[in-house]
Amino acid sequence: MKINIQKLSEGIHEVSEEISAEDLGLSQTVKTVGKLKLNAFVDKFEDSFRIKLNIIVDLIERCDKCLEEFNAEIDESGEQIYQVGEGDYTDDDIEVLPDNTREIDLSKLIIEVFLINRPIQKICREDCRGLCPDCGKNLNQTICSCKSERIDPRLEKLKSLIK
Ligand SMILES: [Zn+2]
Numbered sequence: 001m002k003i004n005i006q007k008l009s010e011g012i013h014e015v016s017e018e019i020s021a022e023d024l025g026l027s028q029t030v031k032t033v034g035k036l037k038l039n040a041f042v043d044k045f046e047d048s049f050r051i052k053l054n055i056i057v058d059l060i061e062r063c064d065k066c067l068e069e070f071n072a073e074i075d076e077s078g079e080q081i082y083q084v085g086e087g088d089y090t091d092d093d094i095e096v097l098p099d100n101t102r103e104i105d106l107s108k109l110i111i112e113v114f115l116i117n118r119p120i121q122k123i124c125r126e127d128c129r130g131l132c133p134d135c136g137k138n139l140n141q142t143i144c145s146c147k148s149e150r151i152d153p154r155l156e157k158l159k160s161l162i163k
């Protein structure tokens with residue numbers, strides 16, 4: 001997503017665009033359903049551009065506990081101020097662009113907002129039961145007999161006592 005600033009008037013402008021994960025170089029990092037829906041509010045004041053960016057995208061993630069794929073949605077926002085040419089600003093948060101800049105490339109901001117807000121731990125649902133540590137079966141789908149087998153030795157002792 002690029003914002004052409006050559007003829008941009010003072011004030012707030014809204015720009016929307018859809019971009020694929022491939023175009024952002026994220027196709028190795030994440031599996032998406034459709035494109036990333038981007039919406040940017042550009043607030044121009046002289047040579048500074050405050051950009052508020054919102055990203056909505058549906059992802060296919062793999063659960064850390066049960067290893068099954070599930071759908072997750074990201075709907076997050078971020079903000080960046082760009083300054084064209086050396087201004088009076090000394091704030092580290094402001095990205096300074098060269099004097100002759102014609103368009104602001106938001107790729108870096110998009111990737112930052114996206115990666116910061118993507119959960120580190122991916123869990124398909126709050127009560128995911130994960131995989132059985134003994135047999136590896138998905139305990140959301142089946143109940144394995146491992147737990148009862150763990151109790152079995154005692155029962156077997158009892159059984160032998162009865163005999
Ligand atoms: Zn799970």
Ligand SMILES: [Zn+2]
Binds near residue numbers: 133134136145146147
């Ligand atoms: Zn098991």
